[in-house]
Amino acid sequence: MQRVRFSCSRLLSEQLWRRSSFTSRCLSPSFGVQSLFSSSAAAEPVVIRVPRRMQEQIENAKQVKGKSHARVPTAKPGKLLIKSKNPLHNQGVAYTLGKFEEPVLSSKGWKHNKSFGDYFIINSTQTAPPFVSTSVSKDSKEESKADGRGRAEGHTRTFSSLRLCSELVETLQNFNITHPTTVQLQTIPKLMQGHNVLCAAETGSGKTLAYLLPIIHKLHKEMQLEETTLSERRTQAVVLVPSRELAEQVTSVARDMGRPFGLAVKVVGGGHGVGNIKAVFSHGQPHILVATPGALLKALWRNLVDLSELLFVVVDEADTMFDPSFVDMLEKILSQTQIAANLTETSGPSPKAQLAVVGATFPGGVGELLSKVTDLGRLVTVKSRMLHYLMPHVKQTFLKVRGNEKVLELHQALKEHKEAEHRGVLVFCNSASTVNWLGYTLEEMGVQHLRLQGEMPAAMREGIFQKYQKGHADVLISTDIASRGLDTQRVGLVVNYDFPESRTDYIHRAGRVGRAGGSAGGHVLSFVTHPWDVELVQTIETAARRRMCLPGMETEIHKASPKTDSEESK
Numbered sequence: 001m002q003r004v005r006f007s008c009s010r011l012l013s014e015q016l017w018r019r020s021s022f023t024s025r026c027l028s029p030s031f032g033v034q035s036l037f038s039s040s041a042a043a044e045p046v047v048i049r050v051p052r053r054m055q056e057q058i059e060n061a062k063q064v065k066g067k068s069h070a071r072v073p074t075a076k077p078g079k080l081l082i083k084s085k086n087p088l089h090n091q092g093v094a095y096t097l098g099k100f101e102e103p104v105l106s107s108k109g110w111k112h113n114k115s116f117g118d119y120f121i122i123n124s125t126q127t128a129p130p131f132v133s134t135s136v137s138k139d140s141k142e143e144s145k146a147d148g149r150g151r152a153e154g155h156t157r158t159f160s161s162l163r164l165c166s167e168l169v170e171t172l173q174n175f176n177i178t179h180p181t182t183v184q185l186q187t188i189p190k191l192m193q194g195h196n197v198l199c200a201a202e203t204g205s206g207k208t209l210a211y212l213l214p215i216i217h218k219l220h221k222e223m224q225l226e227e228t229t230l231s232e233r234r235t236q237a238v239v240l241v242p243s244r245e246l247a248e249q250v251t252s253v254a255r256d257m258g259r260p261f262g263l264a265v266k267v268v269g270g271g272h273g274v275g276n277i278k279a280v281f282s283h284g285q286p287h288i289l290v291a292t293p294g295a296l297l298k299a300l301w302r303n304l305v306d307l308s309e310l311l312f313v314v315v316d317e318a319d320t321m322f323d324p325s326f327v328d329m330l331e332k333i334l335s336q337t338q339i340a341a342n343l344t345e346t347s348g349p350s351p352k353a354q355l356a357v358v359g360a361t362f363p364g365g366v367g368e369l370l371s372k373v374t375d376l377g378r379l380v381t382v383k384s385r386m387l388h389y390l391m392p393h394v395k396q397t398f399l400k401v402r403g404n405e406k407v408l409e410l411h412q413a414l415k416e417h418k419e420a421e422h423r424g425v426l427v428f429c430n431s432a433s434t435v436n437w438l439g440y441t442l443e444e445m446g447v448q449h450l451r452l453q454g455e456m457p458a459a460m461r462e463g464i465f466q467k468y469q470k471g472h473a474d475v476l477i478s479t480d481i482a483s484r485g486l487d488t489q490r491v492g493l494v495v496n497y498d499f500p501e502s503r504t505d506y507i508h509r510a511g512r513v514g515r516a517g518g519s520a521g522g523h524v525l526s527f528v529t530h531p532w533d534v535e536l537v538q539t540i541e542t543a544a545r546r547r548m549c550l551p552g553m554e555t556e557i558h559k560a561s562p563k564t565d566s567e568e569s570k
């Protein structure tokens with residue numbers, strides 16, 4: 001009882017003390033609260049009864065004061081760019097880090113064992129992908145002025161304004177493709193003019209059509225000029241890609257687009273014997289050949305294909321193709337072609353081939369390898385504004401999780417995603433053995449899925465990706481084979497079961513969602529387990545917080561060309 005009385009009196013004294021400091025200018029220094037109590041405290045404790053209501057008010061005031069420390073430090077209330085398990089690490093969309101301000105990272109302590117269970121989310125900040133074209137054509141601007149409106153809203157450029165032949169524009173319309181993406185707007189005119197082009201643009205931005213449309217347009221014009229018999233026909237365009245799945249995909253798009261013109265498109269991919277490659281050319285040469293480097297070299301060594309009349313050479317997924325494992329083969333192939341040195345060499349009676357180097361990532365060092373096979377000064381660069389940035393229209397979650405908990409987390413994510421409209425899920429592992437192991441484990445859990453990895457025999461691997469695209473199963477477990485170039489419109493969730501080993505792998509894997517022509521949104525969920533994963537997580541988080549591109553990937557592109565992005569768009 002005595003204690004209660006004492007604490008009540010102390011509370012009241014605190015209250016009065018606070019009030020006294022508020023009003024200190026009005027009171028003399030000697031007239032303090034302490035002095036008010038000290039004289040009587042020496043004799044007998046003074047009992048002051050505090051009304052219940054006042055006690056409650058004091059308690060409420062204490063609680064409110066305690067809570068104020070946990071308040072979200074966003075500059076303005078509103079949507080969060082970074083949502084973290086620890087609300088102190090949240091960052092609002094409206095908040096901009098100062099130039100010299102070090103971001104406080106949610107993943108700062110993730111090398112420590114205590115961080116298991118921690119997470120942060122990079123929220124999507126826009127619904128439309130950045131590569132959807134919104135530019136206004138000159139013609140439509142003038143039309144608008146002429147009819148007195150002075151505005152040209154909603155007038156975006158069409159494929160006909162790029163001077164593609166009408167049959168091609170019609171074919172595109174049949175596939176519901178009506179407006180070019182920004183990379184198509186910039187690349188198609190340059191290739192139509194006869195330039196060699198280095199095209200660097202985000203994943204899923206429509207680069208395949210950006211190089212195929214000018215090729216098909218030009219080959220169609222050539223066909224109209226001269227009639228050649230099947231036996232006289234020579235291959236006029238070669239598209240080089242790193243995997244047979246991508247070769248099949250590009251072939252399918254080229255066939256769809258070239259069908260009205262009777263263009264022959266063939267594909268040779270690795271993993272098949274020479275007999276198969278011979279069979280491809282048994283009925284003559286195609287107009288367009290899509291190939292992996294190894295298979296094309298086999299065909300060249302056996303004189304099955306003649307590249308003497310080439311008009312186009314395309315190197316797609318350039319950073320992989322300039323990887324040490326491919327670059328020697330690429331050098332050998334390009335040494336058998338005649339690449340034009342300038343514009344004048346791409347026209348006239350015996351034109352040389354135009355070169356298009358295409359990719360979504362050009363990390364440091366690619367420029368050096370590129371200069372081994374071509375003169376960088378001869379390439380006109382088309383570089384998209386958001387190259388090497390994290391995609392702003394895709395939500396990206398990072399979860400620090402123990403190795404033995406990953407399967408359960410994955411199972412939970414699959415269950416939650418099942419109801420989504422775009423039901424496709426792509427699960428990436430870093431090795432073929434993990435793909436197999438995870439496959440068996442999910443099988444036991446009753447999850448229907450397909451598996452794709454590079455160590456599978458060619459016959460087993462064939463058709464797996466097409467099956468997935470056709471919806472035979474909603475889940476595909478794969479190594480990075482499926483991360484390069486494959487079009488995955490039906491995918492709504494990418495899971496990095498193993499955290500990717502490099503920034504480029506992360507960009508390509510994440511790029512399987514949020515693609516042109518697909519539905520808005522998409523989600524990338526990454527499991528972070530090992531201490532050696534954390535450095536890349538921190539790089540990604542820093543880039544997201546600073547709203548900058550991933551560091552170390554931007555310089556080479558500029559070195560590759562004397563022209564700048566803005567010059568190109570003129």
Ligand SMILES: Nc1ncnc2c1ncn2[C@@H]1O[C@H](COP(=O)(O)OP(=O)(O)OP(=O)(O)O)[C@@H](O)[C@H]1O
Nearest residue numbers: 179180181203204205206207208360485487516517
């Ligand atoms: N102008 C367009 N309008 C609508 N959809 C388009 C357009 N151009 C391409 N697409 C579609 O966008 C999807 C992605 O295109 P594509 O595969 O060429 O992207 P990419 O830039 O090559 O991607 P990656 O870097 O992953 O290889 C395809 O399904 C394609 O049909």
